[in-house]
Amino acid sequence: QSVLTQPPSASGTPGQRVTFSCSGSTSNIGNNVVNWYQQLPGTAPKLLIYSSNQRPSGVPDRFSGSKSGTSASLAISGLQSEDEATYYCAAWDDRLHVVFGGGTKLTVL
Amino acid sequence: QIQLVQSGAEMKKPGASVKVSCKASGYTFTSHGINWVRQAPGQGLEWMGWVSTYNGNTKYAQNFEGRVTVTTDTFTSTAYMELKSLRSDDTAVYYCARPTGGGYLPLGFWGQGTLVTVSS
Numbered sequence: 001q002s003v004l005t006q007p008p009s010a011s012g013t014p015g016q017r018v019t020f021s022c023s024g025s026t027s028n029i030g031n032n033v034v035n036w037y038q039q040l041p042g043t044a045p046k047l048l049i050y051s052s053n054q055r056p057s058g059v060p061d062r063f064s065g066s067k068s069g070t071s072a073s074l075a076i077s078g079l080q081s082e083d084e085a086t087y088y089c090a091a092w093d094d095r096l097h098v099v100f101g102g103g104t105k106l107t108v109l
Numbered sequence: 110q111i112q113l114v115q116s117g118a119e120m121k122k123p124g125a126s127v128k129v130s131c132k133a134s135g136y137t138f139t140s141h142g143i144n145w146v147r148q149a150p151g152q153g154l155e156w157m158g159w160v161s162t163y164n165g166n167t168k169y170a171q172n173f174e175g176r177v178t179v180t181t182d183t184f185t186s187t188a189y190m191e192l193k194s195l196r197s198d199d200t201a202v203y204y205c206a207r208p209t210g211g212g213y214l215p216l217g218f219w220g221q222g223t224l225v226t227v228s229s
Contacts, residue, residue: 002153035215037154044204044219045146045154056209056217088154092214097168098144098156 003028004089004101011107017077020104022089024070028099032092034072036065039103040085048087049074076106084108111135113205113220120226121195128191129223131205138186139163141208144216145179145190147201157203159213160188168213195227 005023012018022034036049047056049065052072064075072091076083089101116130131143145157158169160179167179178191188205202222209217 033214037216039154044222045206045216046219047209047215047217050209050215050217090154090156090214090216097159097170098213100146100154100156103153 002102003093003096003099004091006087006089006101006104008102009105009107011109012076012079013109014079014081016079017075018079018106019076020074020087020089020106022072022074022101024072024091024099026070027095028070028091028093029067029072030070031094034065034067035090036063036072036074037088037090038085039088045088079108081108111207111218113207113218115203115205115220115223118224118226120228122229123196123227125195125227126191126193127195127225128189129203129205129225131188131190131220133186133188133207138181139183141211142213143179143181143188144206144208144213145177146204146206146216148204148222149198149201152201155201157190162188192225195225197227199225200227201225 033051037045038048039045052067053065086103086105088103093099114132139162144159158179162181180189205220206216207218
């Protein structure tokens, strides 16, 4: 059971906007920033969003993040087929150190 | 460019230990800690621990406390993760990952992963 809660799956069609949720508690998301990772099949995870809403250089501005209270969200606009991947949220937890969500697998229909 | 290159796949029997290495290049090794994260087949990411490459301080996930040891060798810019008393459910891909900055997160650089298979 992951400390951060994510829905296991999501889907969308090309061009659509999709959002992913990540729910935590005061000790993690409530008190600390959230990071999002994209993992394509068979590859290592890639940092997508850091500090809740910042994009590393090279990440398209189609990807955006936000945080409110003990929850966070990742949005992808203008969905593309290459966005099909699993998306993980992560945060520092004041008791448990680093915690991840269980991941949301995105299918582009 | 910044690279983390991990050692090759391992096959171990239950009860044995495994030691995975992670060789860093392209930056000053002692400026950033190293995290270890694992992923069981078809499962999500699980943080195992962190080591300071500056002074060797460590932090471990409760699930692994007492079974995992993370260390570094500053002379070879290599981090190590040793997991003892292996069980079949330790079968996973083990990743080393470096934060982008000076803290524990975010994990901006990842090794390619090392598959550890535990089977009798």
